[in-house]
Amino acid sequence: QVQLAxxxxxxxxxxxxxxxxxxxxxxxxxxxxxxWFRQAPGKEREFVAAISWSSTMTSYADSVKGRFTISRDNxxxxxxxxxxxxxxxxxxxxxxxxxxxxxxxxxxxxEGSWGQGTQVTVSS
Numbered sequence: 001q002v003q004l005a006x007x008x009x010x011x012x013x014x015x016x017x018x019x020x021x022x023x024x025x026x027x028x029x030x031x032x033x034x035x036w037f038r039q040a041p042g043k044e045r046e047f048v049a050a051i052s053w054s055s056t057m058t059s060y061a062d063s064v065k066g067r068f069t070i071s072r073d074n075x076x077x078x079x080x081x082x083x084x085x086x087x088x089x090x091x092x093x094x095x096x097x098x099x100x101x102x103x104x105x106x107x108x109x110x111e112g113s114w115g116q117g118t119q120v121t122v123s124s
Contacts, residue, residue: 002026002112004096006013009118013033020118022079022096027076030074033099038092039117041082049081057072059102063089086122089098 008020021035035050049070050059058070069082079096095117098110 002029002032004115006096006118010018011123012056012086013123014087014124017084018086018120020081020094024077026065032110033102034072034079034095035099035102036070036094038094040092047105047107050099050107056113059075060102061105073113074075082096088122088124091120091122
């Protein structure tokens with residue numbers, strides 16, 4: 001089973017950029033679709049972006065479309081989230097998770113626990 005660890009978060013000014021990484025351990029990483037999620041204080045966890053096992057299909061929440069790019073490198077067991085033109089509303093803890101399937105804003109989580117996430121803080 002795949003175990004995931006997020007990194008790359010930090011403090012950035014509005015309009016800045018960050019690149020988050022999700023490192024995977026375990027077998028058959030390349031067989032999973034992957035997703036990024038985020039949770040802001042006082043709010044529920046929400047979907048951000050997803051990518052298929054072959055990187056041929058991606059999906060984004062409307063709030064980040066055109067600003068965020070999800071990618072993966074199966075040879076390195078890594079999933080990335082490139083974030084540009086960041087806004088204070090993007091402030092949240094960001095998590096990655098394996099997916100069974102997805103389409104548009106719909107998704108189904110694979111078995112596994114949520115990791116610790118990585119904090120992204122965007123100042124005004």
